[in-house]
Amino acid sequence: MSRFSRRAAIKRRRLVVGCLFAVSLSFISGMTDAVGFLTAGDFVSFMSGNTTRLSIALAEDRTGAALRLAGILLMFVVGNAAGVVLNRFAGRRQLVVLLAVALFSAFGIFAALDPAAILSVAFAMGLINVALEEVSGHPLGVSYVTGALSRFGRGLGRLLTGQHHPGWWLQIIPWIGLFSGTVCGAFLEAGLGRLAFLASAGAAMALGFVSLAIPPRWREGFLIRRPVPRTVGRRGARRPDELKPGADGLASPG
Secondary structure (H helix, E strand, O other): OOHHHHHHHHHHHHHHHHHHHHHHHHHHHHHHHHHHHHHHOOOOOOHHHHHHHHHHHHHOOOHHHHHHHHHHHHHHHHHHHHHHHHHHHOOOOHHHHHHHHHHHHHHHHHOOOOOOHHHHHHHHHHHHHHHOOEEOOEEOOOOOOHHHHHHHHHHHHHHHOOOOOOOHHHHHHHHHHHHHHHHHHHHHHHHHHHHHHHHHHHHHHHHHHHHHHOOHHHHHHOOOOOOOOOOOOOOOOOOHHHEEEOOOOOEEEO
8 A cells, every 4th residue: 555545544534533523522412402401491502592592581571581591601602611721731632521521411410400500511512512623624513503504505505516615515414413412312301301411421421531542643633723823913924824734734834
């Protein structure tokens, strides 16, 4: 096998592993969202829906519902931010993030007793987005699919008009995971009630340990590694579009 063939084979395996990891994360997110909605009546990862519900609650002067939904939205955002910080100090290891997801998801079992417990689950769904941000250079969402379906549809349109846009089909993967996870979550909630949150937590924990089997460089490839330099915009500094990918895949001056 030539060097080019080996590199192509490795690239394909990395793509397959990335897709499987993405669909697993979306599955957990969908499962948790279904359990949260059926148990507490609130979405814990579908923030577009919560934004609409918040707007309606404000228009109908339902202060209690508005405060609850605003809290869920806030905790989801805080979870994303906390995930980035945690990932930075954990050495970009998905295991640490997914263990945190498992911990905060498990608090959902108290949702029927304390409505504030659902905030912990929303925080966990914010965290899970940090475990994977892209596959083979293509951005993928984990707990939301509106943008993914939009990109999939546009990619399909480009294909039909003869335009070359590689990787567009990847956008359907989060939807598949979210849909199947939601179906599973509904069945689990019907059989276990709020204890189904423990199944979500267990799945997140298991996936975290499975991620250790993924080569470290591949795991790092699932994360955004090209932050915009702080010097951009200053005199003499390179703009982001003037940076070229280096041999290691990172942006470097051309």
